[in-house]
Amino acid sequence: MDGFVDGGDARIRLSIVAPCYNEAEGLSEFCRRARAAAEAAAGDAFEIILVDDGSSDDTWGVISRLAADIPQVLGVKLLRNHGHQLAATSGLAVARGERVLLIDADLQDPPELLTEMMAIMDRGADVVYGQRSERKGETKFKLITASVFYRLLTRLASISIPQDTGDFRLMKARIVHILLNMPERHRFIRGMVSWIGGRQVALRYTRDARYAGSTKYPLKKMIRFAIDAITSFSIIPLRISAWMGLISAVFAVGLLIYTLVQWFDGNVITGWSSIMAAISALSAIQLIALGTLGEYVGRLVQEHKRRPMFMIDCVVQGEVTSELSDDFSELDTASRRSELGRLSAVKPAETRAHR
Ligand code: UDP
């Protein structure tokens, strides 16, 4: 199929975007279910965008085979591992549908919910996001940390981010374009979409266990993700540092007065250990405050460099592999569209129409 038309595409009603990192095992099954759901919702006017986020297994091989077999599959290969949020962003950037479904490739979010999401969008929603009422096959630790994180974030963030939502959501193209035009490199997509606003509707669902493989979010990545989320949506941690400073200053003044009073009374200074304790407590507070400051300043430095948000090695559709321009991630909506249009100009003849 040649879905590419200059300046975007009225013929693609739906894009499904799935970031994949070492998902070779379950990907074919994902594609089968996603395709069935898409066909039910949009006939054959859809595309499935599978982003290989620098996998070390055969994910790209599987994607290439799927692309060769299924005309609606568009494979995107990133130059290296970019992480879930950027992989998703790159997939959104090549999506041309009027509506875009962002979904994990591990089948934890059932693609079949698409039907219901489409119906809610028909009634006027700009975004329909999945909200987990139950999560199967997750460790206790993951459930507890996730719950603490979402509650903490709601308290800290200056906007309201719905609880217990992931990035599983159906968005209108317009929302996707606004999202893509937000320039930050440290991206927390679910928060950014909330921030955009419009009519956002929740759809409650049960999150399944992974179909295959294991989680690609080890503790280290989870912590980094949480810090990204908090620093990009809240400056309260900076204020907390200031408050801690103030409180310890009051405490220090009290201590000083106490020492002076003792001194006038002629008491020799005893209690070396209490002084040491006070000093170490205060330096701990200072280090925490500095560290917090560092998180924000560090992000400023990184954002300031304005390196490309993501780097696409190549894309594959049918049996044709092509390259996009090197600055694809930095293009505006119109240029991105014409770039995708240029891609199509060389390919319809070579791609098999129907199989
Ligand atoms: N993922 C990715 N890049 C990464 C880590 C994960 O593209 O560096 C993808 C992964 O393949 C999956 C989705 O992001 O489709 C969510 O990851 P995962 O299922 O491991 O997270 P969890 O559901 O355990 O939070």
Ligand code: MG
């Ligand atoms: Mg998962």
